[in-house]
Amino acid sequence: MSRCKVILLVALGAWACYMWGFDRSPMGEDCQKSISPEKKYYATMCFITHETFSEQPFNIVDYVFVARLYDNKDNKLLVITTFDSPVPDFIWGKDYLLLQRGDGDGSEFTLPPSLMDRILANRPRLVPLRQTWSKYERID
Numbered sequence: 060m061s062r063c064k065v066i067l068l069v070a071l072g073a074w075a076c077y078m079w080g081f082d083r084s085p086m087g088e089d090c091q092k093s094i095s096p097e098k099k100y101y102a103t104m105c106f107i108t109h110e111t112f113s114e115q116p117f118n119i120v121d122y123v124f125v126a127r128l129y130d131n132k133d134n135k136l137l138v139i140t141t142f143d144s145p146v147p148d149f150i151w152g153k154d155y156l157l158l159q160r161g162d163g164d165g166s167e168f169t170l171p172p173s174l175m176d177r178i179l180a181n182r183p184r185l186v187p188l189r190q191t192w193s194k195y196e197r198i199d
Contacts, residue, residue, distance in 0.1 A: 087125045093149035094131065095156070100170065102128045102156055104147055122147065126158050127180075128168050138176045142166040 087105020094101045107123040124147055128138040144159035144166060158166040172180075 091149075093151070095151050095170075098131055100128055100137070100156070101131050102126060102149060102158075102168070104149070104158060107141065124158070126166075126168075128156065128172065136180045137172045138168050139180045140166070140168070 087107050090103050090105040092101060092103050104124050104126045107125055122145060123141065123143045125139070125141045127136055129136055140158075142158060146160045147158060148160050150157040150160070152170075154170050156168040156170060158168075168176075
């Protein structure tokens with residue numbers, strides 16, 4: 060195998076490890092917290108950015124969020140997702156958590172979280188996870 064192919068394979072391997080081996084989700088800001096009715100879980104939802112779409116006759120604004128689900132007993136991160144929604148909200152059910160009113164992709168957590176969700180949520184981060192809380196709902 061030529062030297063160029065070896066270098067290319069090593070570079071591709073490093074890229075694949077970075078893409079699938081590390082949590083690259085945005086931090087978010089103005090975070091809100093909600094605790095499940097049975098106090099077993101709590102979730103945070105943090106604002107990332109917004110996108111404006113000019114579709115006649117309306118201008119549609121779509122807000123993008125990152126949401127995290129934690130075990131309330133030991134504060135362990137269980138699930139993480141990003142989603143967009145014009146109307147974000149915490150809606151707890153017996154075996155789910157909806158993160159918005161209406162339909163949307165990636166805006167629902169099943170309870171209890173699957174093994175794959177737990178594995179993906181606990182990938183190492185390249186930078187520490189810091190969240191800024193909104194002045195309306197602060198976690199101390």
